[in-house]
Amino acid sequence: MEFFLSRYRNLSVLVAAILAQLVLLAYQVKTNGDVRLIRVWAVGAVTPMARVIETGRSGVSHFFSDYFVLLGVRDENKRMKTELDRVKMDNQYLRTELSTADRARSLAIFQQHSPSKTVAAHITGNTTGAGAKVVFIDRGSNSGIEPGMAVITPDGIAGKVTKVFSTASMVLLVTDQTFAAGVISQNNRVHGTFKGLGYEGSGKIEHVQNEQKVDQGEWFFTSGDDRIFPKGLPVGEVTTVHQGKTEKDIFVTLSGFRNGLEEVLIIVEGVHAPIPDAPVTNQTVHLMAPPPVDTSAAAPVIQPLQTGPVATDADRTKDQYRKLGEQTGHVYGERSKGAPNYNTPLKAEKSDAKPDKP
Amino acid sequence: MTGFSEGYREPLRKERNSMFNVAVIAGISLLAILFRVYVSRFIPYLQYLELPLLVTVYFSLMWRSPIAGLFFGAAIGLAQDSLSHQPLGMFGIVKTLVGYFAASMSLRVDVGNPVLRLFLGFVFFFFHQLLYWVLANALLGETLAFELPQALVVAMLNAIVAVFLYQLLDRLKVTG
Numbered sequence: 188m189e190f191f192l193s194r195y196r197n198l199s200v201l202v203a204a205i206l207a208q209l210v211l212l213a214y215q216v217k218t219n220g221d222v223r224l225i226r227v228w229a230v231g232a233v234t235p236m237a238r239v240i241e242t243g244r245s246g247v248s249h250f251f252s253d254y255f256v257l258l259g260v261r262d263e264n265k266r267m268k269t270e271l272d273r274v275k276m277d278n279q280y281l282r283t284e285l286s287t288a289d290r291a292r293s294l295a296i297f298q299q300h301s302p303s304k305t306v307a308a309h310i311t312g313n314t315t316g317a318g319a320k321v322v323f324i325d326r327g328s329n330s331g332i333e334p335g336m337a338v339i340t341p342d343g344i345a346g347k348v349t350k351v352f353s354t355a356s357m358v359l360l361v362t363d364q365t366f367a368a369g370v371i372s373q374n375n376r377v378h379g380t381f382k383g384l385g386y387e388g389s390g391k392i393e394h395v396q397n398e399q400k401v402d403q404g405e406w407f408f409t410s411g412d413d414r415i416f417p418k419g420l421p422v423g424e425v426t427t428v429h430q431g432k433t434e435k436d437i438f439v440t441l442s443g444f445r446n447g448l449e450e451v452l453i454i455v456e457g458v459h460a461p462i463p464d465a466p467v468t469n470q471t472v473h474l475m476a477p478p479p480v481d482t483s484a485a486a487p488v489i490q491p492l493q494t495g496p497v498a499t500d501a502d503r504t505k506d507q508y509r510k511l512g513e514q515t516g517h518v519y520g521e522r523s524k525g526a527p528n529y530n531t532p533l534k535a536e537k538s539d540a541k542p543d544k545p
Numbered sequence: 546m547t548g549f550s551e552g553y554r555e556p557l558r559k560e561r562n563s564m565f566n567v568a569v570i571a572g573i574s575l576l577a578i579l580f581r582v583y584v585s586r587f588i589p590y591l592q593y594l595e596l597p598l599l600v601t602v603y604f605s606l607m608w609r610s611p612i613a614g615l616f617f618g619a620a621i622g623l624a625q626d627s628l629s630h631q632p633l634g635m636f637g638i639v640k641t642l643v644g645y646f647a648a649s650m651s652l653r654v655d656v657g658n659p660v661l662r663l664f665l666g667f668v669f670f671f672f673h674q675l676l677y678w679v680l681a682n683a684l685l686g687e688t689l690a691f692e693l694p695q696a697l698v699v700a701m702l703n704a705i706v707a708v709f710l711y712q713l714l715d716r717l718k719v720t721g
Contacts, residue, residue, distance in 0.1 A: 197611040201645050204619055205638055212634035212684060229627030232575065237583045312582040313592065314629045321630045323582070349630050357630055364689070385690075 227352060234323060234355045237312045275341040279421070282463055303417055304456035305339075306330055310448060311355070320363035320383065322346075326453065327354045335415055337454040343421040343443030344368065344409060345451050358451070361422075361441060362387055369412030370422050371462055375400045378410055379437070381422055388444055390423060392437035397430050401437055408462045419460030563607035564719040570617075573600055573714070578624055593699045595670060597621050599707045601640050602669050603714055605647035606656040618644025632685070639676045643669050657715075659708050666707030670700040 214220070249261070308324040326332050328351050338346045338358050346366065350357040359366055366383040370392060377399045379392040395401060405425045411418030423439035430436075511517075577596035585592035601621050605614030622640030626633045647669060654661055674696050681687045 197645070197649075200612050201615050201641070204615055204641050208619065208623075208634040208637045208641065209684075212632055212638070215632035215634070216685065225623060225633055226627040229624050233579060233582055233628060236575070236579055240579070240583055310586070313586045314582065322586075359630060365687070 226350070230323075230352050230355060234311065234352075237323070238325065241311055272341040279341070280460060303454045303458045305452040305454050306332065307450060307452055308332075308338075308356075309450050310358075314357060320346075320360040320366075320385070321349070322358050322360060322448075324356050324358055324451065324453075325354070327352045327356050329353055331455055332356050332453055337416045337420075337457060338451050339416075339420060339454060340443045340448070340451055342445045343423065343441065344416055345443045345448060347415050348453065356453075360448075361390060361443065367413070368416055368422070369410040370407040371410040371418075372401055372425075373406040373408060373462060374402060375405070376462070377401055378412070379407070381407065381439070388441055389426075390439050390441055392425075392439060393434065395435045395437055397433060397435055399435070401425060401428050401435060403428055407439055411459050417454065417457035417459045419462055565604070565607070565717060566719055569717050570604065573717075574621055574624075578621070578628065581625070582628060593702065594706060595673065595703055596710075597625050597636075598640065598643065598670060598673050599666065599703065599710055600714075601644050602647045602665065602707070603711050605644040606651040606662075606665070607718075609648060609651045609656075611645050611648040614644035614648030615641045616644070618642070631681075635677065635680055635685070638680060639673055642676065643673055646672075659712075662711050663704045663708050666704030667700045670703045671696060674700070 306326055308326040308330075310322045311325050312323045314321040314323065324338075332348055332351050334348055334351050336348045337344065338348060344361055346358045346360040346363075347368075348356050349359045360383070361368070361381070362383045362385065364383055364385040366381075368381045370379050370381045371377065372379070377395055379395040382391050382393055384391055392401075392407060403425055407422045407425065409416035409418055409420040409422060421442045423441045423443075425437055426440050427438045428435055574597070577600045580594075580596045581592075585594075601614075601618045604617055608614060608617075618640035619637050622635075622637035623633060625636040625640075629636070647665070650665065656662070656665075675691070678689055678691045681689050
């Protein structure tokens with residue numbers, strides 16, 4: 188044994204290192220647990236540095252943009268963006284409330300329910316996973332964040348919290364291939380499962396039978412079945428629908444990533460909202476009464492406006508016809524009353540003119 | 546004959562082994578991981594640049610010690626695992642093997658040759674991606690797609706970066 192270990196020392200160490208890591212991996216997969224200590228060390232070493240770099244970068248960036256390029260516009264833009272995000276959230280909430288019931292009932296529901304309680308967070312970096320769509324945010328357990336909480340933007344869902352540290356958390360984005368969420372369609376109330384495709388902006392709806400009806404352009408909202416996202420949050424719009432073997436192939440454009448992903452909201456206390464109804468196509472439209480018919484006989488004749496001097500050939504020709512009409516007493520538009528042949532007098536007029544000799 | 550052989554080989558090994566300051570090794574490793582975490586966020590194309598792997602290959606090639614290479618690879622890999630949402634050990638196993646094979650390779654070839662560095666960078670990146678894909682499918686049951694043309698192109702890009710990066714890192718060797 189000693190001979191073997193000394194003879195194949197390198198190989199023995201390699202096998203031992205691989206086996207140790209395989210055991211570590213098997214333990215995590217089997218127990219669905221985590222080796223938290225190693226992660227805490229690594230996150231503790233990297234995220235403070237990332238935050239320092241981010242602070243430095245944003246500081247330098249803000250300095251140049253604030254003082255040399257935009258002066259006070261940046262602050263105003265930031266304030267307006269925040270205000271717009273808030274208004275969009277309010278709007279979304281009110282729209283979903285109002286579209287399901289009559290106004291009075293919706294107002295009552297609105298009064299009874301307060302919107303979801305959220306915590307704002309800033310994305311500080313990506314994780315190191317190969318092909319994974321996971322990001323770090325600058326809020327952790329100190330801010331009341333817990334694993335499994337939903338992460339949204341004012342435009343729609345963005346992801347869910349997977350791991351939480353004291354000052355940072357890991358968020359699995361909706362675009363990750365392992366992400367899944369329960370969804371429901373707007374028009375036909377078809378339930379399905381949203382899954383990420385691994386690239387930005389798109390996703391797929393699974394587990395929708397071929398017999399069920401889903402239209403192109405239809406919206407999908409969270410159904411609340413997954414117990415992560417509150418019901419009624421927009422997910423995306425259907426771009427393509429195909430019949431599959433047994434289930435439909437449905438692809439959606441995500442709404443949560445429209446304006447990039449810099450800042451997100453973590454839902455600390457979620458509030459379910461109803462799915463808004465489909466827009467009514469035969470909606471009654473208020474039309475004004477038509478204007479009264481002008482019956483007065485002495486209505487003034489509107490003459491075409493002559494603005495500026497005669498300039499082009501067309502203007503000159505038109506002027507000649509106008510003079511011709513005045514001479515013959517013809518009113519244009521009443522040809523049946525013996526209007527002249529306009530070409531003849533014009534030619535005659537031209538023939539009367541003596542050409543200039545060079 | 547034996548005495549001559551030992552007397553000949555030992556100084557050569559010592560001469561060929563490269564030494565680095567511990568702070569330099571730790572700093573470069575941390576920077577490589579930080580680059581993966583932070584910089585790729587602002588320049589998405591740079592997420593294809595696998596700096597932790599390139600650094601693992603470099604130090605393993607320079608040290609010429611398979612044991613040192615595999616432990617360094619394991620450390621970098623586990624740190625990378627810690628910052629991902631995957632279970633710990635995926636990158637650890639892959640980079641352990643990369644470190645071991647790179648160091649074993651360095652015992653037989655001249656690791657200072659840029660063309661060879663290009664080749665090794667390409668081969669080890671491709672090996673890394675392929676092995677990770679196999680492990681993710683086999684051990685975690687994930688259905689990740691492996692796109693061969695993309696993997697080859699990215700491997701070549703990483704190899705080109707490796708040539709310049711290694712020349713830069715050569716300047717950090719401890720001399721004397």
